[in-house]
Amino acid sequence: MQLGRNSGVDKEHYLVDDADGLGLTFEGVGAISGGGATSKLLFDYPQETQAKILDVLFKPGQGLNLQMLKVEIGGDTDATEGAEPSHSHFAGDENYNRGYEWWLMKEAKGRNPDIKLYGLPWGFPGGLDPDANSETESFDIFHDARVTANYTLNWVLAAKRVHGLEIDYVGLWNEKDAPSEYRMALRSAIANSEAKDRTKVLDRIEHYAGSTNDPDEEGCQQHNNLILEPGEQWADEEGSMYDGRSARCLARVLNRGYISKCKTATIQWHLISSFYDYLPWPRCGLAVANEPWSGAFEITSPLWAVAHTTQFAPIGWKYARHGSGVHMLSQGGSMVTRVSPDRKDFSIVIEKMQSATSVCGHGDNPDQDVTGQTISIQLKGAFLKAVKEDGKRLHVWHSDLTSSDAYGENPPDNNLFNKIGDLVADSNGIITVSVSPEVVMTITTLEGGLKATPTSPAKAPFPAVYEQKFDDEQEGAPGRLWYDVMGAWEVQKSPYGDEKTHGNVLRQVVPVFPKCWGYRCESPTTFFGPAAFKGDITLSMDVRMENDGEIYVNPVGLNYVALSLSTEGTWGLGSPPYITGALDFGKDKWHSVQLRMKPDGSQVATVDGKVLNPPPSASLLSLGFNISQRKLSERCDENTFPVLTTGRRYLSLKPVSSAPDKDSCRWACCLDENLCDIYQFSNEKGCEMGRMAEGWTKDTRGVWDGASRSDATGWHLKMKLSKYMYASIDNLKIFKTNKAKA
Numbered sequence: 001m002q003l004g005r006n007s008g009v010d011k012e013h014y015l016v017d018d019a020d021g022l023g024l025t026f027e028g029v030g031a032i033s034g035g036g037a038t039s040k041l042l043f044d045y046p047q048e049t050q051a052k053i054l055d056v057l058f059k060p061g062q063g064l065n066l067q068m069l070k071v072e073i074g075g076d077t078d079a080t081e082g083a084e085p086s087h088s089h090f091a092g093d094e095n096y097n098r099g100y101e102w103w104l105m106k107e108a109k110g111r112n113p114d115i116k117l118y119g120l121p122w123g124f125p126g127g128l129d130p131d132a133n134s135e136t137e138s139f140d141i142f143h144d145a146r147v148t149a150n151y152t153l154n155w156v157l158a159a160k161r162v163h164g165l166e167i168d169y170v171g172l173w174n175e176k177d178a179p180s181e182y183r184m185a186l187r188s189a190i191a192n193s194e195a196k197d198r199t200k201v202l203d204r205i206e207h208y209a210g211s212t213n214d215p216d217e218e219g220c221q222q223h224n225n226l227i228l229e230p231g232e233q234w235a236d237e238e239g240s241m242y243d244g245r246s247a248r249c250l251a252r253v254l255n256r257g258y259i260s261k262c263k264t265a266t267i268q269w270h271l272i273s274s275f276y277d278y279l280p281w282p283r284c285g286l287a288v289a290n291e292p293w294s295g296a297f298e299i300t301s302p303l304w305a306v307a308h309t310t311q312f313a314p315i316g317w318k319y320a321r322h323g324s325g326v327h328m329l330s331q332g333g334s335m336v337t338r339v340s341p342d343r344k345d346f347s348i349v350i351e352k353m354q355s356a357t358s359v360c361g362h363g364d365n366p367d368q369d370v371t372g373q374t375i376s377i378q379l380k381g382a383f384l385k386a387v388k389e390d391g392k393r394l395h396v397w398h399s400d401l402t403s404s405d406a407y408g409e410n411p412p413d414n415n416l417f418n419k420i421g422d423l424v425a426d427s428n429g430i431i432t433v434s435v436s437p438e439v440v441m442t443i444t445t446l447e448g449g450l451k452a453t454p455t456s457p458a459k460a461p462f463p464a465v466y467e468q469k470f471d472d473e474q475e476g477a478p479g480r481l482w483y484d485v486m487g488a489w490e491v492q493k494s495p496y497g498d499e500k501t502h503g504n505v506l507r508q509v510v511p512v513f514p515k516c517w518g519y520r521c522e523s524p525t526t527f528f529g530p531a532a533f534k535g536d537i538t539l540s541m542d543v544r545m546e547n548d549g550e551i552y553v554n555p556v557g558l559n560y561v562a563l564s565l566s567t568e569g570t571w572g573l574g575s576p577p578y579i580t581g582a583l584d585f586g587k588d589k590w591h592s593v594q595l596r597m598k599p600d601g602s603q604v605a606t607v608d609g610k611v612l613n614p615p616p617s618a619s620l621l622s623l624g625f626n627i628s629q630r631k632l633s634e635r636c637d638e639n640t641f642p643v644l645t646t647g648r649r650y651l652s653l654k655p656v657s658s659a660p661d662k663d664s665c666r667w668a669c670c671l672d673e674n675l676c677d678i679y680q681f682s683n684e685k686g687c688e689m690g691r692m693a694e695g696w697t698k699d700t701r702g703v704w705d706g707a708s709r710s711d712a713t714g715w716h717l718k719m720k721l722s723k724y725m726y727a728s729i730d731n732l733k734i735f736k737t738n739k740a741k742a
Contacts, residue, residue, distance in 0.1 A: 074086045136513055296458060317338040469731055
């Protein structure tokens with residue numbers, strides 16, 4: 001029987017046989033929750049919708065059928081998108097219910113008891129550094145390797161003691177070389193604990209391995225007689241791309257990563273894009289769920305590309321040998337066969353991804369000519385026995401991953417993960433299939449397989465009136481719809497003896513600067529809401545400072561600026577402030593803060609019922625600053641360019657030799673006469689700026705840093721403290737201003 005379109009090409013023959021033995025053991029496909037805070041908004045979804053999403057991610061034979069869940073061990077610091085809370089912010093502090101990774105692991109394990117669990121730190125809390133303080137980054141987190149090892153061990157032990165979870169793997173430090181003293185101390189700590197029989201300590205895993213088009217010269221047999229340590233032949237953080245492009249990337253590396261580099265497990269970054277779109281790397285997950293207020297979500301094509309492997313090859317199956325079921329195809333693409341330990345079932349995955357359209361975020365991907373091809377597969381040995389003597393049919397699942405490379409573009413859903421028929425081997429054990437470019441196909445003896453795509457609720461705008469008191473929210477969790485990027489802002493019972501008026505509050509609870517990891521390294525910062533607030537909007541909240549310092553209330557976007565309030569008795573508007581004044585804003589008491597954003601770009605601030613004087617009633621766009629005298633500072637900051645371009649290099653921008661650093665580069669864009677809307681800077685290439693119209697490529701080396709003017713339709717809220725200290729907010733309200741409130 002022939003399936004697929006006939007390309008008119010003569011058949012090519014490929015052998016699938018176990019006469020000379022088998023290849024390495026398949027160790028699974030994983031995905032990451034973290035690096036950082038990538039799953040946060042999923043935690044805020046309505047439970048009924050949340051359960052549907054979790055089913056398609058974790059339930060066997062439903063959708064993704066994820067085999068390994070890797071989670072971030074929170075370290076209070078940005079780890080790409082945002083920050084996840086540590087279980088121990090400082091010495092003596094322990095709380096093993098913080099955050100949402102415990103919840104996610106339990107949801108995954110409840111749906112699939114066989115899923116592997118893997119924990120890894122990105123950053124570390126400052127409490128591990130004996131010289132930590134509230135204003136400068138902590139560095140000496142391995143000062144006493146045994147203390148840091150016990151910090152990680154405690155997380156592993158709490159998984160079992162508090163949550164009934166057994167951690168299969170724990171790593172050292174994401175993408176960084178941990179000191180050998182820490183490596184030895186952690187191995188010793190695990191070996192002498194109750195986790196010794198289950199938890200394996202992994203060395204640093206190769207990131208972004210990618211694939212080549214040449215089979216490994218030794219057919220991976222150099223590893224076959226060795227006892228491979230977990231992680232030794234794994235590929236971490238593959239994918240890291242969006243939509244259809246990510247689907248093609250993953251289809252390629254899941255096959256060719258083994259053929260060319262002997263990679264026995266592949267981990268995708270990240271599992272689900274549950275963070276706001278104005279943060280770096282949006283839509284790079286296997287699904288998208290970042291609208292808890294509407295419940296809307298997307299199950300995107302990368303999930304179904306991965307399902308071609310995960311639904312039909314459990315962990316522990318063996319690869320066929322190179323040349324006997326593992327092949328690069330003569331006209332581009334590849335074929336990988338995996339077989340069950342008893343050799344009674346097997347699955348063959350064939351992919352025909354083109355190099356130019358299957359670019360991952362990083363990693364090898366050499367050019368290759370890919371054309372349609374009709375191939376014949378000859379089954380021998382145990383593979384032939386499975387279909388002849390055991391009478392099993394070969395079921396065929398098919399995806400056409402053709403789509404544009406554009407952000408947000410996926411192949412049509414009806415082209416994805418379809419069962420298109422069965423194959424019957426002829427008397428010589430031969431089956432024939434035709435495969436076109438951009439197709440991935442699974443041929444399997446397994447009877448399972450299901451495309452259970454849940455229906456998403458309709459997308460909806462953010463509520464016109466929003467109020468939040470935190471009293472109905474889980475203690476120890478981050479606030480609903482809040483998104484931490486530095487520090488930890490968690491729901492707590494009010495610690496101020498005023499439970500009757502302030503039941504639960506959102507409190508920043510990290511007192512020392514952490515060891516940074518990601519793109520940000522700054523004082524405690526959290527975001528709220530999508531970039532969708534516009535019109536005549538008033539924001540109000542109660543604020544309480546427990547230490548001397550400043551808090552910034554910043555509507556990022558649409559050229560609004562931050563309001564700063566200091567316990568030293570001053571306020572300011574702008575960054576740096578262009579209007580300032582005196583204010584009684586003492587610590588250890590609640591203050592009512594209100595900030596009105598008018599459509600003309602002006603703002604009105606009120607604290608404790610008093611309109612700040614002089615009122616900032618003039619639009620920043622009409623203040624008439626003399627550009628030649630460089631008095632545009634209040635309009636050349638992060639609010640002018642609120643969208644980070646991290647991870648991208650924009651094309652066709654003009655070089656600016658007079659801007660030797662990032663700050664000067666931003667200024668050059670602000671002062672440009674040609675309506676510059678983006679700037680980027682690298683230490684190697686210097687400053688570039690211009691218009692975004694020519695698009696971008698992936699910054700695979702991570703050397704470019706910059707930002708663009710917002711293409712969003714509104715602003716979002718950013719709250720920031722001047723240093724690591726305790727402070728709380730309560731009674732948040734966002735509403736359209738009416739005449740009575742004006």
